[in-house]
Amino acid sequence: MIKRIISIVLAAGMLILCGCSSDNNTKTEKLQIVTTIFPAYDFARQVFGDKADITMLLKPGMESHTYDPSAKDIVKIKECDLFIYNGGESDVWVDNLLKSTENVNALKMMDCVQPLEEEELIGVETEEEHGDGEEEEYDEHIWTSPKNAALIVDGIKQQAIAIDKDNCQYYEQSAAEYTDKINDLDKRFEELLKGENRYFVFGDRFPLLYFFKEYGLNYYAAFPGCGSETEPSAQTVSFLNEKLSDDDTVKTVFHIELSNCKLADTLAGENNLPTAEFHTCHNITADDFKAGESYVSLMERNYDMLIIALGKG
Numbered sequence: 474m475i476k477r478i479i480s481i482v483l484a485a486g487m488l489i490l491c492g493c494s495s496d497n498n499t500k501t502e503k504l505q506i507v508t509t510i511f512p513a514y515d516f517a518r519q520v521f522g523d524k525a526d527i528t529m530l531l532k533p534g535m536e537s538h539t540y541d542p543s544a545k546d547i548v549k550i551k552e553c554d555l556f557i558y559n560g561g562e563s564d565v566w567v568d569n570l571l572k573s574t575e576n577v578n579a580l581k582m583m584d585c586v587q588p589l590e591e592e593e594l595i596g597v598e599t600e601e602e603h604g605d606g607e608e609e610e611y612d613e614h615i616w617t618s619p620k621n622a623a624l625i626v627d628g629i630k631q632q633a634i635a636i637d638k639d640n641c642q643y644y645e646q647s648a649a650e651y652t653d654k655i656n657d658l659d660k661r662f663e664e665l666l667k668g669e670n671r672y673f674v675f676g677d678r679f680p681l682l683y684f685f686k687e688y689g690l691n692y693y694a695a696f697p698g699c700g701s702e703t704e705p706s707a708q709t710v711s712f713l714n715e716k717l718s719d720d721d722t723v724k725t726v727f728h729i730e731l732s733n734c735k736l737a738d739t740l741a742g743e744n745n746l747p748t749a750e751f752h753t754c755h756n757i758t759a760d761d762f763k764a765g766e767s768y769v770s771l772m773e774r775n776y777d778m779l780i781i782a783l784g785k786g
Contacts, residue, residue: 503523503524503525503526504521504524504525504526504554504555504636504637505525505526505528505549505552505553505554506521506525506526506527506528506553506554506555506556506557507528507530507549507550507553507555507556507557508527508528508529508530508556508557508558509529509530509531509540509557509558509559509564509567510529510531510537510558510559510755510756511529511531511533511754511755511756511757511762511768512559512582512616512622512625512754512755512768513529513557513558513559513582513625514527514528514529515754515767515768516557516622516625516626516629516651516768517555517557517629519626519647519648519650519651519767520626520629520630520633520644520647520648520651521633521644521647522643522647524633524637524640524643524644525554528549528553530542530546530549531756533756533757533758533759533761533762534731534756534757534758534759535756536731536756537563537755537756538563538699538701540563541566542566542570547570550570550574550577551574551577553577553578554578554636555578555579555580555632555633555636556577556578556579556580557579557580557582557629557632558579558580558581558582559581559582559583559613559615560581560582560583560584560613561583561611561612561613562610562613562699563613563699564613567579578632578636580628580629580632582615582616582625582628583611583613583615584628585615585621585624585625585627585628586615586618586621586624586625588611588612588613588615589611589612589682589683589686590609590610590611590612591609591610591611591612591682591697591698592612592682594679594693594694594695594696594697595693596693596708596709596712596716597693597694597695597696597706597708597709597712612680612682612683612698613698613699614680614681614682614683614698614753614755615683616683616754616768617680617681617682617683617684617753617754618683618684618686618687619655619656619658619659619662619687619772620659620687621683622655622768623652623655623656623659626648626651626652626655627648627652629648630644630645630647630648633648651769654769655768655769658769658772658773658776661776662687662688662776663688665776665779665780665783665785666688666689666690666779669688669689669690669783670691670721671691671721671722671723671783672691672692672693672716672719672721672722672723673685673690673691673692673693673722673723673727674692674693674694674713674716674717674722674723674725674726674727674740675692675693675694675695675726675727675728675729675737675751676695676713676726676727676728676734676736676737676738676739676740676741676748677694677695677696677727677728677729677732677734677736677737678694678695678696678697678698678699678700678729678732679692679694679695679696679697679698680698680699680729680753680755681698681729681751681753682698693712693713693716693722695709695713695736705736710736710739710740713740714740714743714744717740717744717746718744723782723783724746724747725746725747725748725749725782726740726741726744726746726747726748726749727748727749727750727751727782728748728749728750728751729750729751729752729753729755730750730752730753730755730756730757730758731756731758734748747782749778749781749782750774750778751775751778752771752772752774752775754768754771754772757771
């Protein structure tokens with residue numbers, strides 16, 4: 474009888490332990506991280522690794538400057554452990570959402586770096602001119618500088634540690650490993666572009682201000698980085714054609730990813746020059762996303778492309 478009682482007690486104890494184990498599994502569900510654009514998504518997945526589920530609201534191939542959140546997107550933001558967005562003109566909707574919503578743990582990537590004021594394009598007509606007394610606008614494409622990318626990774630790491638201290642060492646290591654890759658890429662760009670004084674001509678928008686400032690490069694372009702124009706003026710086409718014939722211009726017409734390439738192809742055809750894609754990493758094609766391409770791998774494409782375009786291969 475005593476043995477039977479002991480057996481029942483032990484069995485009950487095992488059930489209790491199993492119940493505790495089940496509760497613990499529930500508590501250790503993955504963190505939910507929501508990001509707006511690809512750079513934020515990639516930096517977050519590199520830092521959090523398998524400790525979190527990362528959601529990118531902007532679908533691969535989608536135009537980032539006209540994105541509008543759905544009701545489901547809003548719910549995801551409100552319920553996530555960390556929301557990472559860029560800031561700037563394209564994220565005005567985020568600022569409005571955060572003002573009207575309490576307790577959203579958010580990281581604004583532009584707060585991780587020193588933003589640069591937008592520049593007017595030389596020789597190109599623009600839709601708007603800043604009037605006297607208007608607030609200066611900052612270029613939002615901060616991640617195109619690898620040094621800025623490293624700072625953003627560090628900012629995400631700090632947020633990761635703040636919300637999940639138990640995995641502090643994991644986040645420190647994963648952030649350090651990705652930062653090392655970014656810093657190595659930065660050094661390679663510095664060596665490749667050192668002393669490069671020629672002008673790069675973009676038959677497209679120009680969201681690469683931070684990259685070009687970082688390495689002291691010169692440029693001409695058809696449209697601003699966040700420009701909504703689709704057709705260049707005759708003055709713009711004439712200006713860019715003229716510059717492509719100058720000796721101090723790189724003999725390639727550049728365009729960015731997901732572009733229709735119409736103007737770049739036209740300029741290249743009229744000047745018998747090749748075209749080349751300069752990836753800004755703002756967004757990514759569905760195929761590249763499925764293949765697991767990262768900020769570093771896309772910037773490595775730029776490095777390989779520049780070797781050819783600059784005649785240094």
